[in-house]
Amino acid sequence: MKRLVWNELDAAGRAAALARPLPARAEELAVAVARLIAQVRADGDATLRALTRRYDGCELDDIAVGEAEFAQAAAQVPAPLREAIAQARERIEAFHRATAPGEVSLETAPGVRCERVLRPLHRAGLYVPAGTAPLPSTVLMLAVPAQIAGCEEILMCTPANAQGLCDPVVLYTAQLCGVSRVFKLGGAQAIAAMAYGTASVPRCDKLFGPGNAWVTEAKRQVGMDAQGAAIDLPAGPSEVLVIADANADAEFVAADLLSQAEHGSDSQALLLTPCATLLDAVAAAVEQQLQTLPRAELARAALQYSRLIRVPDLPTALQIGNDYAAEHLILNVDNARSWLGQVRNAGSVFLGAWSPEAVGDYCSGTNHVLPTYGYARAWSGVSVASFVKLVTVQELSPDGLRRIGPCAQILATAEQLHAHERAVGLRLEKLAETPA
Numbered sequence: 376m377k378r379l380v381w382n383e384l385d386a387a388g389r390a391a392a393l394a395r396p397l398p399a400r401a402e403e404l405a406v407a408v409a410r411l412i413a414q415v416r417a418d419g420d421a422t423l424r425a426l427t428r429r430y431d432g433c434e435l436d437d438i439a440v441g442e443a444e445f446a447q448a449a450a451q452v453p454a455p456l457r458e459a460i461a462q463a464r465e466r467i468e469a470f471h472r473a474t475a476p477g478e479v480s481l482e483t484a485p486g487v488r489c490e491r492v493l494r495p496l497h498r499a500g501l502y503v504p505a506g507t508a509p510l511p512s513t514v515l516m517l518a519v520p521a522q523i524a525g526c527e528e529i530l531m532c533t534p535a536n537a538q539g540l541c542d543p544v545v546l547y548t549a550q551l552c553g554v555s556r557v558f559k560l561g562g563a564q565a566i567a568a569m570a571y572g573t574a575s576v577p578r579c580d581k582l583f584g585p586g587n588a589w590v591t592e593a594k595r596q597v598g599m600d601a602q603g604a605a606i607d608l609p610a611g612p613s614e615v616l617v618i619a620d621a622n623a624d625a626e627f628v629a630a631d632l633l634s635q636a637e638h639g640s641d642s643q644a645l646l647l648t649p650c651a652t653l654l655d656a657v658a659a660a661v662e663q664q665l666q667t668l669p670r671a672e673l674a675r676a677a678l679q680y681s682r683l684i685r686v687p688d689l690p691t692a693l694q695i696g697n698d699y700a701a702e703h704l705i706l707n708v709d710n711a712r713s714w715l716g717q718v719r720n721a722g723s724v725f726l727g728a729w730s731p732e733a734v735g736d737y738c739s740g741t742n743h744v745l746p747t748y749g750y751a752r753a754w755s756g757v758s759v760a761s762f763v764k765l766v767t768v769q770e771l772s773p774d775g776l777r778r779i780g781p782c783a784q785i786l787a788t789a790e791q792l793h794a795h796e797r798a799v800g801l802r803l804e805k806l807a808e809t810p811a
Contacts, residue, residue: 376632376644376661376678378654381686381695393699395748396612396641396680408592412567419573426564433539438575440541440557445550448543460548463738464515470740471520475759486775490768495525499762500569500579500604501554503533504586505561509542516742516757517583518552524762529554530577532569534561562586563593570597570604581605583757585613585744587639607757611748612641615732616701618692619648620708625656627728629664631705632657632681633674634733640676645699646683647692654683693717700751703732722751773806 379392414422424435452460480490501517503510514531521529531554533541541559549557558576560568566586572578582594582604591610597603615635619628632644646657661678665671686692693714696704700720708714711726718724722745725732736743746754771779780799787795 376658376681376683378658378683379685381647381684381691392682392684393645393695395614395643404588404592405596408563408589408596411563412571412593412596415564415567415573416571419568420575423560423564423568423573423575426562427535427560430562430564431534432537433535435535435539435559438558438560440546440559444540445546445555448541448546449550451543452547456544457547459738460511460515460544460551463512464519464551466738466740467515467519467742468523471523471742471759475520475523476763476765484775484778486772486777487779488770488775490770492766492768493524493763494766495527495763496521496580497526498528498530498577498579499526500582501529501531502565502569502582502584502586502590503531503545503549504584504590505534505536505542505545509545510585511542511544511548512737512743513584514545514548514552514554516744518549518554520742520757520759521583521762522553524759526762528556528577530556530558530569530579532558532560532565532576534565535559563589566590566593566597570600571602579604581607581762583607583744583761585610588641607744607761608746608754609748609750610746612643613638613703614643614645614701614747615703615705616645616647616696616699617705617707618689618696619646619650619653619657619705620689621648621650621653622709623648623650623653623707624728625653625660626664627731628653628657628707629660631707631732632661633664633668634731635703636674636677636681637668637670638673638677640673641680642677644677644681645701647686647695648684649686649688649692651685654685658683689714690717696721700746700749702745702747702751703735705730705732720752722746722756776802777806 384392420438423438427433427435476493478492483489499521503513518529531549533545535541566582568576569579569582594606598606613635615631617628617631628646632646635642635644648654665674668674689708697719702722704721705725706714707728723735723741725735735741742757744757780803783799784796
């Protein structure tokens with residue numbers, strides 16, 4: 376990991392220190408994904424089978440997972456893992472129910488009632504990767520809030536292995552969360568299938584879930600197409616920013632950095648601290664822990680994008696953190712909660728030495744599908760609100776229109792929208808003909 380001193384860097388050096396990994400061959404990738412999406416739209420299931428044969432190395436007799444495969448998968452999940460999944464689901468459900476948006480109804484003036492009602496998505500499409508590792512936790516993070524929102528239909532795509540089978544833990548978790556329609560599809564082709572529909576895969580209103588560069592680009596393209604599907608949020612590779620003080624445990628910090636680095640070769644892990652001694656200790660601990668990691672090769676590749684940065688003080692670290700807008704922000708400092716008010720931009724925050732980012736990935740209760748690549752400046756992570764539409768309603772009585780109609784007329788006239796003014800004025804004239 377590269378070591379830097381913030382106060383020794385000029386503006387360009389500071390920008391470079393916080394720069395995310397650039398998408399590989401971005402223009403070529405966009406063209407390739409667009410071509411693939413067009414193929415799926417043109418030839419549907421035939422293209423899906425051909426692409427699955429090419430990229431996943433398996434032949435699909437049936438694109439959908441059948442009842443027998445669900446049963447077979449459930450039998451392969453050991454009891455301790457079942458219990459852990461159940462516990463995680465319970466906490467995720469509790470938090471998401473508590474934070475779900477509610478309906479509102481109030482009078483903004485006598486006779487003028489304004490409301491907000493919730494309408495769930497008709498059909499939500501969930502994508503669960505299985506590239507370098509299966510991710511049953513992502514099933515929980517997507518399916519639980521979708522269920523709470525009351526989506527009429529929830530379907531899921533996840534890649535099959537060379538034998539044409541999906542990961543059994545992913546399937547077990549999906550069934551536990553009420554997702555019974557699962558398709559053996561991965562990559563950009565899965566996104567295209569859910570966005571536009573095929574003979575086997577229904578068209579979805581909105582797509583959710585993380586993925587590799589191909590999946591991310593496919594989501595971007597279908598999200599920009601009026602005939603495509605909405606998407607949960609813009610995202611890139613996973614990332615963590617740790618802010619630590621002199622009292623932080625170097626082994627804890629190193630473990631948190633590596634827990635992000637092992638996600639993939641384009642992940643990023645940053646440490647900001649005013650303590651030079653901690654930097655030395657963390658660098659040593661990272662090397663030591665790498666020796667025992669099964670995914671050490673992936674983590675080492677990611678560390679080329681990672682930085683250990685000495686800052687003058689913690690307020691400077693928080694300012695840099697807001698500029699960076701991390702997906703995951705760990706405040707491993709004394710009295711961590713006292714610094715929370717200074718955090719403006721972050722996908723999810725972890726306070727104190729005993730709050731590793733890994734618990735948020737799995738079972739604390741919050742959601743791990745979060746904005747990355749700096750999008751936390753303006754976007755939030757997935758929640759129940761992601762699966763509903765907030766529809767406003769207004770109802771005016773005759774007296775209500777008498778009260779606020781003239782206000783609308785004045786504003787419409789100021790904007791030179793005379794038909795707007797007349798839509799109100801005609802009604803007021805009619806009311807004037809009858810006693811109040």
